[in-house]
Amino acid sequence: MSIIVRDLTKTYGEQKAVDNISFDVSTGEVLGFLGPNGAGKTTTMKILTCYMPPNTGTVEVDGMSITENSLQVRKKIGYLPENNPLYHDMNVLDYLEYSAQLHGLIASDIKNRQKEMVHVCGLEDVRHKDIGELSKGYRQRVGLAQAMIHDPDVLILDEPTSGLDPNQIVEIRNLIKQLGRAKTVILSTHILSEVQATCDRVLIINDGKIVADGTPQHLQEQFHGAESLTIEVKAAVADPLQSIAPKLRNLSAVSGVQLLSQTDGIHRFEVSAEKGSDIREELFKLVVKEKWVLLELSRKSTSLEEVFHKLTTAA
Template sequence: MDIVVEHLTKRYGPQKAVDNVSFRVKAGEVLGFLGPNGAGKTTTMKAISCYIKPEEGDILVGGYSIHEHPEMIKKNIGYLPENNPLYQEMNIIDFLEFIAKIHSVPKYLIPERILDMVRTCGLEGEKHKLIGELSKGYQQRVGLAQALIHDPEILILDEPTTGLDPNQIVEIRELIKRIGKEKTVILSSHILAEVEATCDRILIINNGRIVVDGTAEELRKQAAGNEILKVGIQGGEVKDIFDLLFQIETIESVDFIDVDKNLFEIQSKPDSSSVKSIFDTCVKNDLYISELTPTETKLEDIFRELTLH
């Protein structure tokens, strides 16, 4: 089921939390919604889930508009809010039965759906416990189970690993990846590694606007521009090697990283690679390469550059 967001704008008082945002999520895609706190992620997700109405724009979920058919959309969406509101005094089975009834799951299907969710979300050993007795990690699993109990085609997860320890984070990410093979998923986070580990595509939002849209690899390529290499070359004087490198046609610039170790940083010209030329030059001049490493632009650097202004 596709999601199409068109010119979405939502204000809180004089402030635009979301400012003319447009994007599309294809059926079966896992989309990472990335941005600093207060960027507009949660507001956008609440609008898609029909929990709030925008002042401007529209959202189509499977062709249904949030303005005209919110009830149809809600049937097809499972939503896990950031604060994961659960009834602490209920046990897991009773809670999931209650949520299934709210979603109008047919009575005869409810026991089967509960068993399926307990198995899918790894709750077998805890299913008879009160929710208030569970660890934060298991409470997140219950939150995922309640979002999935009515078998929605779309799953919206707002900061699903907030407050979890490292082991719990890994477990929840693996669970999301498994679920993502069968459903359309939008996952918001301010943790880069999480989005990269679980998502097919990344949207970065800042100050209510989308500033970038693409895969992690595309973002790196886009930010990296020219090829940058860290190269160690031995067998000659550092100045002579520097001069030889500078004569290579595909090389834009050469800089020293460590003169004593003959380590250089080389930037190639746009749309060029200098690896073969460096190798050929070394062979021709009886030099040898001790190190040749592409310098990859980190996703953290891209994120910082895009969201710090």
């Protein structure tokens, strides 16, 4: 079930919430929307789910336009809105039944799907309770169950793990990954580790525009700056700045050396090298030649956090 988004723009008054966005999502892909608050993630999702139309641009879900075949498109989509709104006066089973009915499921299917969702989302213990009495974690699961009750081809989840504890987050992520194999999943988040853990592809959105598009690994490599290594050696020298640092600096590709700390003959340096170079082997050989003792050698990779920070604070 592919989603094709072309030149999507949505303005609220003067402000452009979404500014000329285009992207494709294909079946079996888990796409993550990443961006600071107010970047346009939620607005994009509201357009995809037919809650409101865009000012300009088109969205096609499985070849059907969201404006012309809105009802058909909505049948295929399961949606967990931001802040997970729920009817607090309904109990869990009734609510799932209600959602299923609105999706046009027949009575016999509803019972089966209800059971399955209660099982998949771990709602056995609370299935007869009113939603208003549930903890935030359970409510989030009810929201997910509701989104998946009609076995949709497309799942759109706005911050699916907000309010969950770490164990639940892992569970939900696994669930999303599992679902993502057969379905098309779009989720938004501002938790970067979540993107790395669940998404096949990331769209970083800032000020209504797509500023990066690719796999998490690809983005990390693309925005990787100079190489940076931390090295810790033990050597009986009086002044490491005089005796060790110059030797490090003499290696090819090294652009800078900085002493981080020194205690009891243990010296810690940060070594920067040119982008794309790998000086670990040379460093090791140098240490052996000088008869220092190598305690630590580690390469710092650019995290998605840094990529995100770079891209969304540039302006």
